Amino acid sequence: MIEKLYSEFDTDIVIRSNHGKTFKEKSLNLISIIEIDEVEEVSRAVEEIVVLKKEKKWVNAKIFGVDSSYLSIANVKNHLVDGEALIEQQNIPMGIIGATLLDKLEGYIPDNSYESLLIYAPKREGKVRITSNPFNSERIMLSGRINYNKEVNSESLILPLKFAQTILDYTSDLTAVYVDVKNEYDNEDIKKKIKKAIGDSFSVKTNYEKNEIIFKTSKSEKIIVIIILIFIFILSAFNLVASLTMLIIEKKDDIKTIGNIGLSKSKVFKIFYYEGMLIAIKGIVIGLIIGYTICFIQLFGGILEMPNSNGEIFPVKLKLSDALMIPILVLTLSFFASYLPSKYLLKTNYGKDSI
Numbered sequence: 001m002i003e004k005l006y007s008e009f010d011t012d013i014v015i016r017s018n019h020g021k022t023f024k025e026k027s028l029n030l031i032s033i034i035e036i037d038e039v040e041e042v043s044r045a046v047e048e049i050v051v052l053k054k055e056k057k058w059v060n061a062k063i064f065g066v067d068s069s070y071l072s073i074a075n076v077k078n079h080l081v082d083g084e085a086l087i088e089q090q091n092i093p094m095g096i097i098g099a100t101l102l103d104k105l106e107g108y109i110p111d112n113s114y115e116s117l118l119i120y121a122p123k124r125e126g127k128v129r130i131t132s133n134p135f136n137s138e139r140i141m142l143s144g145r146i147n148y149n150k151e152v153n154s155e156s157l158i159l160p161l162k163f164a165q166t167i168l169d170y171t172s173d174l175t176a177v178y179v180d181v182k183n184e185y186d187n188e189d190i191k192k193k194i195k196k197a198i199g200d201s202f203s204v205k206t207n208y209e210k211n212e213i214i215f216k217t218s219k220s221e222k223i224i225v226i227i228i229l230i231f232i233f234i235l236s237a238f239n240l241v242a243s244l245t246m247l248i249i250e251k252k253d254d255i256k257t258i259g260n261i262g263l264s265k266s267k268v269f270k271i272f273y274y275e276g277m278l279i280a281i282k283g284i285v286i287g288l289i290i291g292y293t294i295c296f297i298q299l300f301g302g303i304l305e306m307p308n309s310n311g312e313i314f315p316v317k318l319k320l321s322d323a324l325m326i327p328i329l330v331l332t333l334s335f336f337a338s339y340l341p342s343k344y345l346l347k348t349n350y351g352k353d354s355i
Helices: 002-010 030-034 069-073 099-104 150-155 161-167 187-198 212-250 252-260 265-301 320-349
Strands: 013-017 039-054 057-066 080-083 092-098 115-122 135-146 156-160 176-181 202-206
Touching (some): 030 176, 030 187, 039 161, 057 069, 057 099, 092 099, 092 150, 099 135, 099 150, 135 156, 150 156, 156 161, 187 202, 212 252, 212 265, 212 320, 265 320
Parallel strands (some): 057 156
Antiparallel strands (some): 013 176, 013 202, 039 176, 080 135, 092 156
C-alpha cells in the first residue's frame, strides 16, 4: 500500500540538476537514458508552485508539466476519481487535479464536460512593482480528478509540458526527468547505469530515496507493533499473576487439607500452574476469534477508511507467520506468569512440611 500511494506518482527514478533548479534540455543526454534496456519510459518535467483561482476561491498548488508518457508511468487511470486521464485533446491543453485540491476550490468534474480554473504563475524575470503584474495567467480546462495520497491530493495539478513551460517562461528548460524502470529490474542498479551515462552534473534518486523516511517507517512498523504487543502482554501477565495469587490465598485451607490426605506438593503446584495456563489459552482463543473476525470484516467489507483518501480502505493482509507468532508469544509469557508465581507462593506459604 505504501508503494502504491507514494511510488506510482513519484516514478521509479528522478533526475535533477546539481547546479540549480532548472537545466537546459540539451545539457542532458536523454537518448543515452532511453537506450538503457531496463528503462521502460521517460518523461520530461517542470515543477513549480503557482496560485489557482476559481471564482472567489484562491489556493496554492504545485504544477507538474509532463509529457503524455507520464500518464502511463504514474498509472493515472487507476487513480482517477472523476473524469478522464487527458492532458491534451484536439491540441487543447488540459489538466488533471488532485481530489482534495479541487474540493478546496469548491469545483467538480461534470459528466461529459470539463471544469475550468485560472492559473497564476510567477514571471521568471518579473519584478514586484505596484504598477506591474508579476504573474502570468492562463485558463486551463480540467479533464479529471485523481487520488494518490494526502500530499498529492491536496496540492498537485498535472499539465502538458509545453503549456507549463509557456506559462512559467521556461522555453526549453526542465526541472526534472522522470524514469520508469521495467518491473523485473532493481531501481538501484538502473540508477547506477543512468548516473554513469549522464555524469556528475545531475543527481539521480530512486523513489525510495525521495520518500526515505516513509519507507523506513513502514518497514519498521511491524517491529514497533510487536514491541507494543509484547508490552501489553506483559501488563496482562500481571493480571494473571494477581489472579493466581488471590486463588492460592483463597484456597489456603483447601491446599492444607488435600496435602494432609496425601497429595504431593508437586501435584498441588500443577493444579495452579495448569489453572494459569487454561486462563491464558482461553484468552488466546477468544482474542484470536475477535481479532480475525475484525480482520476478515475489514478485508471483505472495508468498514474502516483511511482519512483524506476519498474512500480508500485501510489495507489488511493475513499471514500464517503472524497467526503463529501471537499465540507463541502469549503462551511463552503465560508460562512464566503461571509457573513462577505458583512455585514461589507455594514455597513461601507452604514449606516442605506443610503438605
